[in-house]
Amino acid sequence: NALKKSVKNIDSYTHVRGESLYVDDVIVRQGTFHAVVFDSPKAHGIIKSIDYSKAEALEGVERIFTCKDIPGKNEIGGIIHDEPLFAENEVHFWGMPIALIVAKTEFIARKARELIQIEIEELPVITTAKEAKVKGSFINAPRSFSLGDTEKAFSSCEYIFEGETFSNGQEHLYIEAQGAYSEPLENGNIKITSSTQGPTSVQKTIANVLGIAMHKIEVDVTRLGGGFGGKEDQATPWAVMAALATYYLNKSVKLILNRHDDLRMTGKRHPYESTYKIGLSKDLKILAYQVEFLQNSGAAADLSPAIAERTLFHATNSYYVPNVLSKVLSCKTNLPPNTAFRGFGGPQGMFVIESAIAKAASKIGVSARQIQETNLLNENDTFSYGQIAKKVEAKNTWNSAKDIFDIDALEDEIEYFNKNNATFKKGLALMPITFGISFTNTSMNHARALVHIYLDGSIGISTAAVEMGQGVNTKIMQIAAQVFSVSLDKIKIETTNTTRVANTSPSAASSTADLNGKSTLMACNSLLERLKKVASENLNVLEENIKLKDEFVYINDEKSNLSWTELISKAMFNRVALTENAHYATPEIHFDKTKEKGHPFAYHVYGTAIFTTTVDCIRGTYEFDSVKIVHDYGKSMSEGIDLGQVEGALVQGIGWMTMEEIAYNSNGKLLSNALSTYKVPDVFSVPKSIEVIPVETDGNDMAILKSKAVGEPPLMYGIGAYFAIQNAIKAFNPNYKVKFHAPMTPEKVLMSLYSE
Ligand code: LUZ
Ligand code: MOS
Numbered sequence: 001n002a003l004k005k006s007v008k009n010i011d012s013y014t015h016v017r018g019e020s021l022y023v024d025d026v027i028v029r030q031g032t033f034h035a036v037v038f039d040s041p042k043a044h045g046i047i048k049s050i051d052y053s054k055a056e057a058l059e060g061v062e063r064i065f066t067c068k069d070i071p072g073k074n075e076i077g078g079i080i081h082d083e084p085l086f087a088e089n090e091v092h093f094w095g096m097p098i099a100l101i102v103a104k105t106e107f108i109a110r111k112a113r114e115l116i117q118i119e120i121e122e123l124p125v126i127t128t129a130k131e132a133k134v135k136g137s138f139i140n141a142p143r144s145f146s147l148g149d150t151e152k153a154f155s156s157c158e159y160i161f162e163g164e165t166f167s168n169g170q171e172h173l174y175i176e177a178q179g180a181y182s183e184p185l186e187n188g189n190i191k192i193t194s195s196t197q198g199p200t201s202v203q204k205t206i207a208n209v210l211g212i213a214m215h216k217i218e219v220d221v222t223r224l225g226g227g228f229g230g231k232e233d234q235a236t237p238w239a240v241m242a243a244l245a246t247y248y249l250n251k252s253v254k255l256i257l258n259r260h261d262d263l264r265m266t267g268k269r270h271p272y273e274s275t276y277k278i279g280l281s282k283d284l285k286i287l288a289y290q291v292e293f294l295q296n297s298g299a300a301a302d303l304s305p306a307i308a309e310r311t312l313f314h315a316t317n318s319y320y321v322p323n324v325l326s327k328v329l330s331c332k333t334n335l336p337p338n339t340a341f342r343g344f345g346g347p348q349g350m351f352v353i354e355s356a357i358a359k360a361a362s363k364i365g366v367s368a369r370q371i372q373e374t375n376l377l378n379e380n381d382t383f384s385y386g387q388i389a390k391k392v393e394a395k396n397t398w399n400s401a402k403d404i405f406d407i408d409a410l411e412d413e414i415e416y417f418n419k420n421n422a423t424f425k426k427g428l429a430l431m432p433i434t435f436g437i438s439f440t441n442t443s444m445n446h447a448r449a450l451v452h453i454y455l456d457g458s459i460g461i462s463t464a465a466v467e468m469g470q471g472v473n474t475k476i477m478q479i480a481a482q483v484f485s486v487s488l489d490k491i492k493i494e495t496t497n498t499t500r501v502a503n504t505s506p507s508a509a510s511s512t513a514d515l516n517g518k519s520t521l522m523a524c525n526s527l528l529e530r531l532k533k534v535a536s537e538n539l540n541v542l543e544e545n546i547k548l549k550d551e552f553v554y555i556n557d558e559k560s561n562l563s564w565t566e567l568i569s570k571a572m573f574n575r576v577a578l579t580e581n582a583h584y585a586t587p588e589i590h591f592d593k594t595k596e597k598g599h600p601f602a603y604h605v606y607g608t609a610i611f612t613t614t615v616d617c618i619r620g621t622y623e624f625d626s627v628k629i630v631h632d633y634g635k636s637m638s639e640g641i642d643l644g645q646v647e648g649a650l651v652q653g654i655g656w657m658t659m660e661e662i663a664y665n666s667n668g669k670l671l672s673n674a675l676s677t678y679k680v681p682d683v684f685s686v687p688k689s690i691e692v693i694p695v696e697t698d699g700n701d702m703a704i705l706k707s708k709a710v711g712e713p714p715l716m717y718g719i720g721a722y723f724a725i726q727n728a729i730k731a732f733n734p735n736y737k738v739k740f741h742a743p744m745t746p747e748k749v750l751m752s753l754y755s756e
Contacts (some may be wrong), residue, residue: 007638010474010488011467013225017378021222023179023195032252033062035245036109036477038099038116039239041093043127043334043668045120046636047089047098050388054115063262065100065244072211076237078201080089080140083300083337085209091120092299094337094668095264095677100241102253125334125668129273129294132331139297139330139721140305145312145596148323149354149383151497153288157279161363165276165346165355165740168339169296169662170269170655171672173680176225178266179256180237182242190243191218193363196235197227197466198506203498205236206243217243218684221496224468228338228652231273232470232506233303234266238667241755242628255469263673268306268662271296272348278356284366285373291352292341295338295345302337304330307345309440312596313329313385314346317353318394318432318606319372320381334668341510342652343715346435350716351657354431355740356442358723362730369430370725373398377434386597387436393632397695398432401608401630404693414612418731423617426625427728431609431720435713436601437703438589444505445586445602447515451480453578459484459552462494464504465516471641475513476520478637479705483524484572485548486564510709514583514602517704522582534571535562585703602702605709606695607652609717611724617732620750622725624654631692634699634708642707646692646714653718658725658744 014020016499052064067074067086073319077083087098099116100271103109126132146422154160161425180202181481196202199219224231238255245253257265272293273499279288293311297304306329315326361368376396407430414426439445450462461480467473482492496507505515528548536552539560547554551564560562562570571578591598610628615621627650636642659679663671671676699706725744729736729752736752 004237006640007439007474007478009471009641010477022225022596023181023193025062026181026193027180028254029183029252032110032244032254033102033104033121034106035100035102035242035253036106037241037261037265038101038113040087040094040096040098041118042091042120042122043094043125045122047087047091048119048121050098051117054288055112058112058115060102060104060110061112062102062249065102066098069248070209072209075208076205076240079303079305080301082231083140083302085237089736093334093350094670095336096299097237097265101247102249102299107609124278125666127333127335127664127666127668129271129296129331129333132333133294133329134647137332139301139332142327142329143308143312143596144325144327144650145384146325147382147563150288150290150323150325154279157287158282159280159360159364160277161356162275162277163240163356163740165274165352165360167272167351167742169271169338169734170660171263171662171678172230172268172341174224174226174228174230177257177259178231178238180239180242181252181254182246183252184246184250185503186210189216191220191240192243193220193237194235195224195231196221196239197224197231197468197508198233199237199466199496200504201233201506202236202239206240209240209478210243210247219498224466227344228470229344229508232340232508234339236502260673262386263337264670266334266651267298267302267339268434269656270338270345270348274352276352276356276529280360280361280371284371286319286321286375288323288354289353291315291327293349293352295328295330296333296335297330298333298335298337300337302339304338304699306352306441307340307755311345312350312354313440313600314349314435315353316384317350318377318434319353319375320377321375324382325385325638335664342649343712344509346712347653347716351742354719354723358726359738363714372432376432385600387599387601389604391700393695393697394432394434397606397608397630397632399609400693400695400755401430404630405610405628406409407610410610410612425615425617425728425731427613427615427724427731429720429723430728431605431611431717433713435605435716435717437514437605437709438600438602439505439509439511440591440600442589442591442600445511445515445589447504447518448501448581448583449516449517449523450500450581451520451527451579453527453568455568456707457490457568457571459486459491460494461491461520462497462500463516463520464496464501464507465512466496466507468507468686470645471638472507472512472516473515474640474641475704479517479520480524483521483528484564486551510711510713511522514704514709515586517519518584521584521704523580526580526582527578531567531571532574534574534576537565538562538570583722603700605632605713607713607717609720611720613724613728615725615728615732615749617753620746620753622728622746622749624721626689626691627687627690627717630695631714632697632708633694633710634692634697634703635706639708642710643692647690649712649714650717651681651686653715654721657718657722657742660744661683672690678730725749
C-alpha cells in the first residue's frame with residue numbers, strides 16, 4: 001500500500017547526502033555571466049544622477065542594464081501594476097533595484113557595484129502603517145466585511161473593551177536565497193531555472209518585460225530550499241533580470257542573491273497595527289467585534305490586497321461572532337513590498353481577536369480560556385463572509401486537547417509551581433485555529449497533471465506543484481502508486497516546467513497537494529480505465545473483475561499471470577495511449593467581491609494547541625516546556641510529512657510571536673540585516689516537547705484522498721506562545737498592564753516583569 005503512513009519524503013536521501021539540486025547547483029554553460037543587483041541606498045527620493053562609468057570600466061564587467069534597456073514594460077506588479085523592475089526617476093524603498101551589473105564573475109560584479117555613484121534627493125520616508133494612514137498613503141481602496149448589526153449589538157453588551165495591537169513582520173529566511181539561471185536557446189527563446197513558487201508568474205512577467213510571447217520562455221524548477229511564501233511573487237524579479245541580460249547578450253546569466261542582498265531587497269510578512277472593539281454578554285458570549293487592520297504593505301502592492309483579504313477571512317479565528325465589522329487598509333510605506341508568508345494575513349488577523357479576548361478576560365477577571373471556549377464555532381454557524389461552517393472540528397479539537405492532555409492537572413501543576421517559585425513563573429495558554437483552504441481568489445484554484453507510463457512500466461509525472469520541502473512530490477507519488485498499485489520506485493516526479501504544465505497557479509495557499517494531487521488522481525484513473533480494458537481483452541474476463549495489485553493484474557482476488565510490465569507492453573502493442581493529462585478545478589467555491597459574501601473555501605482545517613512556558617523573571621528569558629496539539633489532518637496520507645509540517649509551522653509561528661524582530665530605522669534602512677541581529681528559533685529555543693495527536697474524523701472529500709491541507713494552518717498555533725508568556729508575566733507582576741505588541745522578545749518580557 002503506497003499510502004504507507006511511514007512513507008519518507010523522497011527527497012530525504014539526496015538531502016542528507018548533500019546531493020539535492022538547487023538553482024546554484026545548475027551546471028553552468030561555458031561563458032556564463034554572473035550578475036549582481038545595484039539597489040537604492042535610500043528609502044525614498046528622486047534620482048538626481050547615476051554615474052556608471054567607473055563600474056563599466058572595470059575589467060571583466062560586460063554590461064550594466066537599467067530601466068532604459070527594457071524592451072517591453074518596466075512592470076512586474078501582479079495584482080496591481082504599480083511596481084517597476086528597475087527604478088526610473090524615483091526610489092521608493094531601501095534596496096529597490098536600479099540596475100543589473102553583468103560580469104565575468106560575481107566577485108567582479110560586486111566590485112563594480114561599489115564603483116557606482118548615485119545622487120539622490122531625499123524625500124520624506126514613511127515606515128509605519130499608522131503614518132501612512134495619517135498621510136493618506138494607500139495601495140488601494142479599503143476592504144470591509146460585515147455580518148449582523150455591530151452597532152446595535154454593542155448597545156446590548158454587558159462588557160465592551162477597546163484596544164490596539166501590533167504584530168511585526170517576519171523574515172522568510174528560506175535557506176536557499178532568491179536566484180535564477182537563464183540560458184539562451186535558439187531563435188531568441190530563453191530557458192530559466194528559477195527558485196520560484198510560481199513558474200507561470202515568472203514566465204508571464206519575463207514575456208511582459210521583454211515584450212515577447214510567453215511560448216518563448218521556458219521556466220523550470222527542480223525544488224526550492226524553502227519558500228514560505230517569499231517566493232510566490234518575489235522570486236520573479238531576479239529571473240526577469242537574468243532573462244533580460246540573456247536577451248541582449250545571448251549568453252547564460254546566473255543571478256543568485258547573497259544573504260545580505262536578499263534580506264535588504266525582499267519583502268517580508270506584513271507588520272499590522274490594529275484597533276479593535278469587542279463586546280461580550282454577561283455569560284461571556286462575544287456579541288460584537290469591530291476591527292480595523294492597518295497593513296504595512298510596503299512600497300508596492302505585490303500580493304498585499306490578497307493578503308489583506310485573508311486577514312478579513314480569519315479575523316474571528318475559531319469563534320462564532322454574530323456581529324462583525326472588519327476593515328483593512330493596505331498602507332503604502334517606504335519598506336520593501338511586503339509579501340506572502342505562510343498564513344498569508346491570517347495569523348495577523350487571528351492575533352488581534354486573541355488579544356481582544358485576553359484583554360477582556362483580564363478586565364473581567366476570568367481566564368481567556370473561558371471566553372475562548374464559550375465562543376467556539378458550531379456546525380452551521382455563519383462566517384462573516386457568508387460561508388456556512390460545515391464539518392466543524394473546533395470544539396472537537398478543543399475538548400480532545402483538554403481531555404487527552406488533562407488540562408486541569410496541567411493548570412494545577414502550574415499554579416503549584418508559581419506558588420512555590422519566586423523567580424521563575426509558568427504560564428499556560430490555549431490556541432485554537434481555523435484556517436480556510438483554497439486560494440481566496442476563486443479563479444486560481446486549478447491545476448493540471450501530465451502522466452506518462454513508459455514502455456517498461458515506469459511512470460513520469462509532471463504537475464504544477466513546486467517542491468519546496470513540504471513533501472508534495474512524495475504525496476503525488478503516493479497517489480499514483482496507489483492507483484496503479486506499483487511501488488514508489490516505479491514513479492518519478494519530473495521538474496515543474498511550464499512547457500509540460502502550463503498556466504499554473506503558484507504553489508501556495510496550502511493547496512498544492514490538493515489541486516495537483518486531484519489532477520494526478522484524475523489522470524491516473526483515466527489511464528487505469530484504459531489499462532483495465534486492455535487486461536480484460538487479454539485475459540478474456542469482464543473489465544469489472546479486473547484489479548491491479550502489487551504490480552500484477554488480478555481477476556477478482558486471484559492473481560493472473562499478467563504483470564504490470566506485461567500489461568503495459570500489451571497496451572503499447574495495441575496502440576493504446578499511455579499518456580494522460582487532467583485538469584482539476586475545485587468545485588463549489590465562489591465569492592462575490594461586490595457583496596463580500598460567498599463560499600470561498602473548499603473546507604477548513606481546525607486544531608487546538610496547549611502551550612506551557614517558564615519565564616526566568618530575573619533575566620526575562622523564557623522557554624516552552626511543552627506544546628500539546630490536537631490537529632485536524634483529515635485522514636492523513638503521509639503522517640511523517642504532515643507531522644513535519646505541523647512541527648515546522650509551529651516553530652515558525654513561535655518565532656514570529658517571540659524572538660524574530662524585524663527592525664528598520666526611521667530612514668527605512670533595515671537594521672536586522674544579518675543573523676547576528678535577526679534571531680530565529682534554533683534547537684535550543686524550540687519547545688522541550690511537542691506532542692501532536694490527530695483528531696479522528698472522516699476527513700473531507702474536497703481534500704486529496706481526504707488528507708487535509710497542512711502547510712499553513714499550524715503556523716497559527718504559534719500565537720499561543722505570546723499569551724503563555726503573558727500569563728507567566730502576570731503571575732509574577734500582577735500590576736502588569738497587558739499590552740499586545742508582538743514579538744514578545746526577552747527584552748520586552750523583562751520590561752513587562754517590572755512595569756507598573
Ligand atoms: N496566495 C494567494 C496565498 O495568492 N492566495 C491565497 O489565498 C493564499 N493563501 C494563502 C497563502 N498564499
Ligand atoms: Mo503562500 S503564504 O505562498 O502559501
